[in-house]
Amino acid sequence: MVYGAASAGRRTMTSSSSPGISLKQEGISYLVGSRLPCVIANVMRGGPGLGNIAPAQSDYFQAVKGGAHGDYRCITLAPTTCQEMFDYSVMAFNLADKYRNPVFILSDGALGQMMEPVIIPDEVPIEQHEKSWALTGAKDRKMNVVNSLFLSEKGLEEHNKVLQANFKKIEQEVLIYDEYKMDDAEHIFVAFGLVSRIVHSVVDAAREQGIKAGLLIPKTLWPFPSKRLSQLAEQAKTFMSVEMNAGQMVEDVSLAVNGRRPVYFYGRLGGAVPRQADILEALKKEIQGD
Amino acid sequence: MAQKVHEIPKSIQNKPHHYCPGCGHGVVLSIIGELVDELGLREKAVGIAPVGCSVFLYEYYDFDSVQAAHGRAPAVATGLVRANPDLHVISYQGDGDLGAIGTAEIIHAANRNENFTTIFINNAIYGMTGGQMAPTTLIGQTSETSPYGRDPLTDGYPVRVCELLNALEGPYYLERTSVTTPAERVKTKNAIKKAFQYQMEGKGFSLVEVLSQCPTNWKMTPVESVKWVNETMKKTFPIGRVRDRGAE
Numbered sequence: 001m002v003y004g005a006a007s008a009g010r011r012t013m014t015s016s017s018s019p020g021i022s023l024k025q026e027g028i029s030y031l032v033g034s035r036l037p038c039v040i041a042n043v044m045r046g047g048p049g050l051g052n053i054a055p056a057q058s059d060y061f062q063a064v065k066g067g068a069h070g071d072y073r074c075i076t077l078a079p080t081t082c083q084e085m086f087d088y089s090v091m092a093f094n095l096a097d098k099y100r101n102p103v104f105i106l107s108d109g110a111l112g113q114m115m116e117p118v119i120i121p122d123e124v125p126i127e128q129h130e131k132s133w134a135l136t137g138a139k140d141r142k143m144n145v146v147n148s149l150f151l152s153e154k155g156l157e158e159h160n161k162v163l164q165a166n167f168k169k170i171e172q173e174v175l176i177y178d179e180y181k182m183d184d185a186e187h188i189f190v191a192f193g194l195v196s197r198i199v200h201s202v203v204d205a206a207r208e209q210g211i212k213a214g215l216l217i218p219k220t221l222w223p224f225p226s227k228r229l230s231q232l233a234e235q236a237k238t239f240m241s242v243e244m245n246a247g248q249m250v251e252d253v254s255l256a257v258n259g260r261r262p263v264y265f266y267g268r269l270g271g272a273v274p275r276q277a278d279i280l281e282a283l284k285k286e287i288q289g290d
Numbered sequence: 291m292a293q294k295v296h297e298i299p300k301s302i303q304n305k306p307h308h309y310c311p312g313c314g315h316g317v318v319l320s321i322i323g324e325l326v327d328e329l330g331l332r333e334k335a336v337g338i339a340p341v342g343c344s345v346f347l348y349e350y351y352d353f354d355s356v357q358a359a360h361g362r363a364p365a366v367a368t369g370l371v372r373a374n375p376d377l378h379v380i381s382y383q384g385d386g387d388l389g390a391i392g393t394a395e396i397i398h399a400a401n402r403n404e405n406f407t408t409i410f411i412n413n414a415i416y417g418m419t420g421g422q423m424a425p426t427t428l429i430g431q432t433s434e435t436s437p438y439g440r441d442p443l444t445d446g447y448p449v450r451v452c453e454l455l456n457a458l459e460g461p462y463y464l465e466r467t468s469v470t471t472p473a474e475r476v477k478t479k480n481a482i483k484k485a486f487q488y489q490m491e492g493k494g495f496s497l498v499e500v501l502s503q504c505p506t507n508w509k510m511t512p513v514e515s516v517k518w519v520n521e522t523m524k525k526t527f528p529i530g531r532v533r534d535r536g537a538e
Binding site for chain 1: 336339365
């Protein structure tokens with residue numbers, strides 16, 4: 001239905017929680033292949049399988065690396081507050097239309113049920129992008145075709161090159177991250193979504209104990225703030241990625257740091273939320289172990 | 291004086307198609323083209339190409355088209371008509387697409403009485419992939435994957451889609467036709483015309499099931515395949531009107 005409504009040129013979105021997103025992978029591949037904009041909200045729960053309905057971040061790979069077939073990417077936004085849930089929803093539609101590509105909003109079962117004040121601006125910044133490709137009826141123009149089928153090897157390679165050029169453009173133009181107490185940080189945490197709010201407190205607690213901690217919060221998971229992490233590898237002594245999964249984003253952190261500094265991981269599984277004290281303990285253990 | 295008795299519809303591109311000699315797809319394609327012209331629908335029509343032999347429909351239609359994932363045409367059609375109710379959406383599916391992988395989509399779209407038309411080509415076999423047993427394969431019919439004939443004990447029974455959908459309150463118009471003779475072609479055209487008119491009036495969901503020959507995969511000549519539709523296939527899939535809310 002999203003594929004059909006997006007073909008008609010309308011702003012379109014779908015949402016689900018983990019298993020439902022798995023079911024939609026076929027459609028996501030077709031949406032990218034046919035260059036259709038849409039927004040997909042995944043409020044992540046524990047997996048694999050039916051898992052549970054507690055908050056998790058174990059669909060990072062699925063959203064960022066792609067859970068469906070073919071070479072593709074989806075812009076992935078990771079809000080940390082209810083305000084960002086609102087702001088990023090607007091941004092997601094704008095980005096989807098601008099780049100003709102699906103955009104993920106990746107949150108979790110805690111953020112999805114959280115209540116916080118949200119300021120809704122008088123004028124919501126909705127961008128209008130022309131959609132001359134949309135199926136509106138072939139009136140005063142040639143027929144439009146929305147399609148991802150290119151049977152010839154050459155045709156499909158050319159189509160893939162167009163997609164890859166678009167992904168490259170996105171990588172050059174889209175990037176959001178936040179930092180906390182980074183100026184003199186020696187031990188840098190990396191966390192997204194709900195976990196970043198917990199790690200925020202961990203940074204303060206660590207500094208009270210004389211550990212110069214800092215925090216990088218990627219708010220786009222793809223594109224990922226790899227360049228910034230690479231810069232930070234010059235000043236930092238260690239990195240630690242904290243996630244509600246078995247270690248997914250940590251792979252992207254490691255790629256960015258590229259072996260120059262130790263990259264540690266702390267995570268909780270199956271819908272468990274990491275505690276501030278446990279995270280600090282994990283960092284101290286790693287540092288003292290060095 | 292020379293008189294033009296037939297021309298290619300404006301809504302169909304003037305080029306050779308890839309269908310096998312004797313196949314029913316080409317006949318139905320030209321019927322759709324004629325009706326889109328006659329009813330003045332070209333500028334609001336959106337065709338949906340399924341997966342299967344008719345995957346290239348958008349290469350033949352000369353109006354807006356979208357290619358759908360296997361079995362998902364009714365969901366794509368729903369998205370299109372709900373996003374823009376002014377569109378005239380023509381969904382086209384074969385029996386492998388509609389009757390197997392897309393069973394859920396067609397049942398729910400019909401049950402919601404979505405305002406689009408489905409043209410359902412039933413040739414009792416998977417054509418494009420080389421003649422495997424389909425949900426519509428007849429009892430005893432041989433195929434690449436039922437070399438000893440379809441056995442209901444292991445393979446189940448042929449799915450009668452019109453009758454299945456007739457169990458639902460939703461659908462507005464259901465009819466089964468064939469394209470084995472010029473007279474049957476006229477009946478098919480009338481049925482699809484009625485479906486299109488109901489859609490134009492916003493009446494909702496219509497499905498016209500067309501029994502179609504597949505001489506290549508049935509391993510028959512075109513003439514034999516026409517005979518097989520008339521004498522064998524129609525016993526399992528009787529042609530005629532299954533439901534017409536407009537005539538009630």
